[in-house]
Amino acid sequence: MTSLAETSFRNALLRADAPVPEGLTDGEGRPAGRRYDVYRNNVAVALREALETGFPAVAKLIGPENFARAAGMFLRAHPPASPLMMQYGAGFPEFLEQIEALRGIGYLGDVARMELALRQSYHAADAPGLDAARLAELDEAALMRARLVPSPALRLLRSPWPVLSIYRFSMEPGQPKPPARAEAVVITRPDFDPVPHLLPQGGAGFLAALIRGETFGAAVEAAGADFDLSATLSLLLQQSAFSDLLTD
């Protein structure tokens, strides 16, 4: 059912160095030549632009030429698995970490992970935020046994790098130089725009436990000794991090 010309048309598309397939003409019998390269170029540009749109901070951090090279390697190794370009690039953070020439930029993978998380949050299902009054109604014992249901748009990222500070430094002019520290970032979407926040001390352990489905009490325990519960909880509730509260 598939002709030879169709097969070779497809197989040469992602191989910039492959010769132009046989059986393709200019409509008047002459070989297609660079007319074929229009398609080859369209495919590479469309996929590269999708990555540029999805990872603007990575592009700023390594510069347009390095980004184009990394994107070109990625799109040839990992073309999209579905027509939903909003999902393209899920493997890009790991891929960047494997590129020898970028090994020196240790934080690059986590910045890419954060951009991916922001995009996933943007397209996540809608859910009204939990009314904080429902927590206040519980006595302490009931609160400790309760479980908070994360909103579909919630994302948590823990990095040994100052990932949010680097992201802001690259994207927003006038931001201070990133401090040398680990950062834990929560992404919430109170309305339609995902917003990243730094989590207070212990907040990441607390939130990770809640995301795993553990009780409020177990999450407080998981947060560790210096945990600032009230700062963490007021940030998360204000930002519609949870959609529901399950009590027994």
Added chain:
Amino acid sequence: MFDTTSSLPPMPGVGYKPQHYSAIRDDPAPVGWLEVHAENYMGDGGRPLAQLRALSERFPISVHGVGLSIGGPDRLDPDHLARLKHLVGWLNPASFSEHLAWSTHDSAFLNDLLPLPYTPDTLARVCDHIDEVQEALGRRMLLENPSSYLAFAESKLDETGFLQEIARRTGCGLLLDVNNVFVSATNLGYSPQDYIAGFPMAAVGEIHLAGHDEDHDDFGAPLLIDSHGREVAEPVWALLDMVLDRAGPLPLLIEWDNDVPDWPVLAAEAERAARALTRVAA
């Protein structure tokens, strides 16, 4: 088998871009309907779906797919067809259209509209795929003519005959992209007027108009690129008049997908489309 009339109005429409949301909400004239790319509205929620819901309460919506790969030899992706069915189900758009092209090969989506040879084999393949889509969606679809930069030596049928036969066998309608006609005719050395004269206008439910760029092939011959990044070219407006003389008023879409301008520039293109429609309605 299915409802055979498009319910898009014979007015200018535009390809919807989120940056124009407020402008369209406040003063859409002369735009009477909007077209969206199906794949951009297949997320779970958030602003894209909220905007589309709000717009669909005020405007007829055309859903234009770019990811089904109807022209390819692989079977249609059942997951993608299911997503499309879901979108068309809740939105109930005025029209659904796709391309005579392929984009997926061995599960890799290449994000471009790629060409196929026109042979009895590919004709049967495309018709099977369209039957499957119309069956799944429970509605008639429109199929768009492609822009071509090259031809397959093995092609046995001309493009208008190929499209006419698809429409006859499947009952689908056609989306006539007049810029694509001009681009393909220039690139492959045939007359765009002859193409229009031979096109099965009775099946046409929508017209596309867009801008193109100019380049050259290895022999110095003109090679037009379907870039959707500027105003519609003068020869394309002239071809549009010829189409409307033959077909009467139709829904006319202005597509502008790259270097998207501010709303007034796009609205001016839609104004010109409105004048072309007024001429044939008078």
